[in-house]
Amino acid sequence: MDGGSVFGRKSAARKRLAAPRSLKVASVGPKGVTLKWAAPKGAKPAYYVVVRDGKSLGRTTRASFTDxxxxxxxxxxxxxxxxxxxxxxxxxxxxxxxxxxxxxxxPTPGTPGTSNPAAPIAAVTPTPEIPSVPTPVATPTPVPSPYDTMTEAMVDRLFWRAGFGPTQAQRDAWVGKRHADLVEWLVSTPASIDTSMLAPKTAAGATTIDPLAGQVELELEWIDRMQRAVNPLPERLVLFWHRHWVISLNDGSVSNKWAYAYRNHLLRYSDLGAHPGATFRQLAYEMTTANAAMSSYLNLNANTKTRPNENYAREIMELFCLGPKDPAGNDNYTQEDIVGLTQAFTGWRLNGAEFLADKVTPNPDYGKITFDPKQFHMPAKTVLGRVIAAETGKTDATNPDNVNWGPRAVNAGVDIVLEHPQHAQFLIRKLWGEFMAGPIPQATLDALSAEYRANGYQLKPLIRGILLNTEIFESLEEPNLIKPPVVYMVGVLRALGAPVKGNVLQGPMNSMQQRIYNPPNVAGWEGGMSWLNTNTVQARFDMVKVAQSLRYSNGYYADANAAASYAPDVRGETAAEVLERAYASVGRPWISGATRAQLLAFAQTLTEANRTGTSAAAITARRQRFYALQAMILGGPDGQVM
Amino acid sequence: MERQRCIECEEIELARVRDQPPSQTMPVPYQALDGFPAGRTPRDLTRRRLLQWGIAGSASIYGAHQLGWDQIWDSVANANEAENEKCLVLIYLAGGNDGLNVMIPTEAADYAAYVAARPEIHRAQGVTPANGRVGSTPLAGPGGGALAFANVVVSKNGGGDNGQARFNFAAGGDGYGLDTLYGDGTGGPGSDLAVLPAVDAKQYSLSHFDNSDIWFAASNDQNTKTGWLGRWIDRNGKPDNPLQAVSIDTALSKAIRTERNPVCAVPSLSMSGFTNNPGGAVGGGSSDLNGVISQLAGIQAGAGNAYLQRSRYTYGLAHTTYMKVKSLTTTPSPTPTPTATPVPIAYPNTGTLSARLKTAATLLAANLGTRVITIHWGGFDTHTGQLASQDRQMAEFSRALAAFRADLQARGIEQRVATLVFSEFGRRVRENGSGTEAGTDHGIGGLMFAMGSGVRGGFAADWPGCELRELQPVNSATQGNLQVATDYRSVYKAVLDEWLGEQNSQSLLGGPVVEDLRRGDQLTGRRLFK
Structure with missing residues (x-):
């Protein structure tokens, strides 16, 4: 379901109480675990119920509980x-x-000899509410924090939330290492392609992909970047910016050439290794003055002093920087502010002529944006209660300063919008939601906002701050964030090691309802729960078959012996063995224990004749069992969360 | 699978609306196809409930205004309760179907000219001879003096070839063919297929582009964007029910493009369920994983893990919905009559045409206010290798059409559905090429069919003849085409007047005064419908 569907962009507010906030473990010891939390904002619940491992422990009227x-x-x-x-x-x-x-x-009562002389208690915050719990040993031996020696589950979690899933090599490199170091690697390593992986091919078999040759190759180039990225974080950030600063090919206002340039533009604000000083402020400025796709899609190119077009100014406040209302429900801006900002953004003309007058020679200035002082609204403009000074002087070439009017006004307008008190929390909440399953704790939001505002809206410290937050490891034993369709799709391709060829991924992207370069409207993709409906889960499941065809058929190497590409056949393999082999073949992703048990039961349904037979039918049946297991591991319900 | 060439893709594309994207998309809840919930209130179809019940398909709506969820389903519920109205299923064979090899001339001189013009690809008279050349069966009744069915569209029980092994259709269906629909050709009960040879625009064009615009827009003015049925919907339809006209396709057919009232495109209703079938290309086969997936979907997620819970729940719902939609698109067993054992309905296979006809039958039976359904089927631009592709397609077509009719009967709605089949033009009388590569080039005068128990079957339009002296340009062996005996707008007029109950079809069709359809069997009275 797309953002502009029958239901509108925002679902109705729910009447039920929101979740209590800031749940934390105040203390933990062998005698008890103490939890503390804060009431849901603006609410006074009658009581709380504490749930442990899915079962209710009891209720309390206070905002704390000791188990x-x-x-x-x-x-x-x-x-x-x-x-x-x-x-x-x-x-x-x-x-x-x-x-x-x-x-x-x-020592544990009743079991002498089993007391463990191991290190004492980990994190403890002494609390006056439970004085009966003995305070810890005076000089505890320092315990290595779990964040200093990451488990495989933690490494996987980071490579999924900030990437497209881990390779075994990445696990080997990072298990046992520090969380902070991996985050540093992610935010500081420039983007590059792993050339040891197979390059994509066009349908005709060519390995040089020309993104400007057509929409299929345009998409192939981007999918390839994601699939073969050495550092996946830049690619995840580009996907984020694509659904934030939205353009789409779907209404015909943006050419493929501009879409490609737009994507590369966003890369400069995603590849934090190569561009460590990137700021949201500069991104906003350039989206307004230097991006042909954005200019055309949101009608900046049509915004002149005599015929103002409010589309871009409205969206930059509503969608890109502020949101329509603040968390308390007040409007963040008024129609007058839109009018004022529209005036500040006048005069930026886009050259939309693809060819010169002879209709044959490509126009070298196609997509170029220039500022025309004659189209600029010179009088003073008021935006969000602040005034952008008027400009005076001639609009023609005799006044060399007039070329600065546009940049001055846009800079002032952008600064005013970003200084709005709601900007930081608006952007940071959205970025947080890209990587985290739960809402951002208020203290974290305040800290990140303060840092972001103080350092000039820099992106690298902000992303680093989010990824360093240990909330990212929440619910580690059971992943709890939906993989967006493109992330899922690239994950499946990587897990299988499938080379990409031709136009086989367009259909799956359409059916899963996320086609890159083609969001349904300017609000981007609604995301979250809307990714999953009965049609899209079917599509996600079916996508694995496409990846299996790419991996195990001879379509990629057209001249190879077909059977040499098939998955190997292992005669006499037991159900447990084939499950393990299939599981290993897709990179040992997370699946629940109960899922594993069901898959084992499925594997056992192969008849004995087929398990041990030598006939072609038996071989095919065994091999199909292997493929079916892969499909359920990757494409089943467990494969949709990270 | 029919041989698809790039040009067919272009054909289908040209018949779709390309310059206007859908105004919104709407999930079609499974519940809507299975009747409304008890109490008949569309309030139950809120978004929250929809997620509980599952989606059977997704409709792309083309309308002038955005419609609200309640608004649409209110209108659909009203249609559901109102009296059942007559519906039209429009089947477009894209590429220019060669009518002359489907309806063969029988009169001696005509037939001789036919054979002379088509040494490779002509049909034989009578039963299929040993050399494999397809035979033909004269039309029953008055039409037999002029035309015969090529045996690839004649049922096996009727002595025809559409059950041949080389077509590899699903078992059953021996009693299905155009002959069984044609009956005795008198236009009375049981005579439910009307054959209209040589229909075209009196002002024609040989280019795909122009002609398909003419047929879909029913206008000689190339600037007309609306379709002829779209204009009918604008005049007689509802302002808020997009399901009143449905293209079973990924985009809207130009025939039902409206200016105001909403219409929609629904690619399919059937879901494939959870099957992993990478197939022989990877040395594998096919696994029906529905059972396992439904087990995986039932695993409880941890407290607070809303996303995993939702993932599992949605897989479970997809499985349930699939099982339900499967049962809906599977035709109910025909009611046994005291005298005859019910014959199971057998569509030829699960290729594109059958799947779309099944979807059409399901939609019509659900009674959601649908008045028009359009289906486009490509593959008829047979410049080369005509026999190999057209024989198969027409065999499939004849069985699928008869199966569709039986499907509608089993669902109890057949009497209010009429099917109209057309192609944007015919093909040249003289073949081109040689041997297995023989084919035909673009021509004039396409073959149309109308089918249904409400249709006045038989020989329903003039046959101009294909002797040299009867062609245009006259006596031209290489360039000669059939004369256009019937203007396509006459057929449209008959459909609008006699079936859809339009009072003023001339104003809908525009242009010069539309002649009434003149039947080939000279019967008077109602032209195309009983």
Missing amino acids: TTVKAGRTYRYAVRAYDKAKRAGALTPSRRVTVPKQTDV
């Missing part, structure tokens, strides 16, 4: 839900995982 029924050495997951006076349940908080440490000086 004394914990056992040392065990790991628990807690969440809290608020209830109103009518006993209606509100939303659940994101869960918090806690491991109860084993204590050194109090």
Whole structure:
């Protein structure tokens, strides 16, 4: 369901209570785990219920709870839900995982000899509310933080949230290393292509992809960048900017050439390794004055002093920088502000002539944006209560300063918009949601906003700050964020090691409802739960077959012996063995234990005759079992979360 | 699968609306196809409920205004409760179907001229001879003196060839063919197929582009954007029910393009379920994974993991919806009569045409206010290798059409559905090429069919003859085309007046005064419908 559908862009507000905020573990020890949280904003719940591993522990009217029924050495997951006076349940908080440490000086009663002389308690914040819990040992041996020696699950989590899934090489390189170091690698390594992976081919078999040869090759070039990226974070950021500063090929106002230039433009604000000083402010300025696709798509090119066009000015406030309303529901800007900003953005002309007058020679200035002082609204402009000074003087060439009017006005306008108190939280919330499953804690938002505003709207510290936040590891044992269709698709291609050829991915992208370069409207893709409906999950499942065809048929190497490309046949393989082999062949992604059990049961349904037979039919049946397992691991419900 | 060449893709593309994107998309809930929930209120079809029930398909709406969800389903519910109205299914054979090799001349001199012009690809008279050349069966009744069916469209039970092994159609369907629909050709009960040879625009063009615009827009003015049925919808349709005219395609057909009232395109309703079938190309086969997926979907996710829960839930719902839609698109068993054992309905295969006809039958049976359905089917631009491709396609067509009719009967709606089949022009009388590469070039005077128990079957339009002296330019062996005996607008007029109940079809069709259709069997009274 696209953003501009029958239902409108925003779903109706829910009447139920929001989730309690800032759930945290105040203390943990073998005697108990203490949780604290804050009420949902603006609400006074009647009581809260604390849930542990899916089961209710009890209720409390205070904003804290101590669970004394914990056992040392065990790991628990807690969440809290608020209830109103009518006993209606509100939303659940994101869960918090806690491991109860084993204590050194109090041996477990009844089991002498098993007391563990291991290190004492981990994170503890002494709390006056539970004085009965003994305070920890005075001089604890420093425990390596889990964030200093990442587990495989943590490495996978980062490479999914900030990329398209891990390769085994990436796991080998980063397991046991520091979270902070991997984040630094992600934000500082310039984008590059892994040339050891197979390059894509056109339908005709050519390996040189010309993105300007047509829409298929244009898309192939981008998919390839994502698939073969050494550092995936720049590619994920380009996808983010594409759904934020939106253009689309779907209404015919943007040519392929401009779309490609637009994508490359966004790369300069995504490849933070190569452009560490990138700022959102400069991005906003350039989207306004130096991007042909944006100019055409949002009618900046038609915005003149005599015929102002408000489209871009409205969208830059509503969609790109502020949002229509603040979290409390007040309007962030008025129609007058749109009018004023429109005036500030006048005069930027786009050269839309693809050919010169002879209709044959390509126009070298096609897509070039120039400022025309004659089309500029010279009087003073008021935006968000601030005044952009008027310009005076001649509009013709006798006044050399007039070429600066446009840049001055746009700079002033952009600065005014970004200085709006709602800008930072608007952008940061959206960026946070790209990488994190739960809402951003207020303290984190405040800290990131302050830093972002203080350093001139820089992107690298902001992205780094988000990725360094340990919330990213929340619900590690059961991934809890939907993979957007393109991320899922590239993930499947990488997992299988499938080379890409021709135009086989366009259909899947359409069916999964995310076709790059083609968002449905200027709001981009709605995202979140809207990615999943009965049609799109079918499409996600079916996409694995496309990747299997690319990987295991001889379509890529047209002259090879066809059977040499097939997945190997292993005669006599048991169900457990084939499941393990299929699982390994797709990079050992996360699947739940219950899923694994079902897949094993499926693998066992192969008849004994087919399991051990030598006939062609038996070989095909065995091989198909392998493919089916791959399809369910990658394309089943578990494969949709990261 | 029919031989597709690039030009066919172009054909289908030209018949679609390309310069206007859909104004919005709308999921079609499964519940709408299965009747409305008890209480008949579309309030139940809110977005939240929709997610619970599952989506059977997705409609791209083309309308002048954005429509609200409640508004649409209110209108659909009203249509559902109102009296059942007559519907038209329009099937467009894209590329210029060669009518002369489907309806063969029977009169001696005519037939001799036909054979002389088509040494390679002509049909034999009578049963298919040993050399494999397709035979022909004269039309029953008055039309037999002029035309015969090529045996590739005649049912196996009727002595025809459309059940041949080389077509590899699904089992069953021996009783299906154009002959069974044609009946005795008298236009009475059981005579439910009308044959109209040599229909075209009296002012014609041999270019695909211009002609398909003429047929779809029914206007000689190239600036007309609306379709002839679109204008009918604008005049008689509802302002808020996009399902009143549906193109079973990824984009809207120009025939139903409107200026105001909403119409839509629905590519398909059937879902494939969860099947992994990479096939022989990778040394594999096919696995029906519906059972396993529904198990995986039932696994409980951890508390608070809303996304994984939603993922599993949606897979489960997709599975359930698939099973339900499958049961809806599978034709109900025909009611047994006291005298006859019900014969299972067998569409020829699950290729494009059959799938679309099944979708059409499901939509019409759901009674959502649909008045017009359009289906485009490509592959008829047979410049070379005509026999190999056209024989197969027309065999499939004849069986699919008869199966569609039986499908509608089993669903109890056949009496209010009429099907009109056309192609944008015919082909040259003289063949080109030689041997297996023989084919025909663009010509004039296409073949049309109308089918349904409401149709006055038989020989429904003049046959101009294909002797040299009867061609245009006259006596030209190489360039000669059939005379245009019937203007296509006469056929449209008959459909609008006699079936769709239009009072003033002349104003819808515009242009010079439209002549009434003149039947080939000279019967008077109603022209095309009983």
